[in-house]
Amino acid sequence: MSVPMNVSVGVIQFPGTNCDLDTLDALAGLGARTALLRSDETSLSGVDAVVIPGGFAHGDYLRTGAIARFSPIMDAVASFAGAGGPVVGICNGFQVLTEAGLLPGALRPNAGLSFLCQPQQLAMASVHHVLGHGLSPSDQLSIPINHFEGNYVCDRATLQRLRENGQVVMRYVANPNGSVDDIAGICNEAGNVVGLMPHPERATSELLGSTDGRKLLEALLYAAASTRQAVGHHAA
Secondary structure, eight states, X not given: OOOOSSOEEEEEEOTTBOSHHHHHXXXXXXXXXXXXXXXXXXXXXXXXXXXXOOBOGGGGSSSTTTTGGGSTHHHHXXXXXHTTOOEEEETHHHHHHHHTTSSSSEEEOOTTSOOEEEEEEEEEOOOSSTTXXXXXXXXXXXXXXXXXXXXXXXXXXXXXXXXXXXXXXXXXXXXXXXXXXXXXXXXXXXXXXXXXXXXXXXXXXXXXXXXXXXXXXXXXXXXXXXXHHHHOOXXX
């Protein structure tokens, strides 16, 4: 896939975030312009897409994402998402998005109460979202997970809506953590906000064991360029 040029992606850093630099490096390696955004900022500084990376925002001392969602920058993220801007939350970022109400459901401790750090086979379930360009629902990707609270849960009505609206982005081929319906990632109804537990930034080189993460990040850059061209969206 041809990667769009001159796309700017902001990566948010909360106190305790530990995957921000990995994410910046992976995106820069694909040709994106990147910006590290602090959680106490109130502007997204003109970026075309936003990534909330993995890590342990505020140490996960209260509940994963529960403190981070009150950070000043999250108001800007909500406004950006409401205007159709691409927002992706990876692992802890997924947890932050659910706490902030930008995605439904919640992430609980893994079944068996074990921390999981391992490669994972994922089956794409939908491609109608900002990580879907160039992929098909029949594709399988190998991308690692690294979490203790990645067990996705929601009520029956929400699960039904996710299925009916095509909001399940990807599923685990062999469910490692007990997530309902084997869910590894979901999106909002518009498809511009995506949360996933696997780490695509850790699957961008053969040295890391897989390059499948590049496909998702390239799709994000394509979505960011498309959104900017379609609606002239360039957040202030």
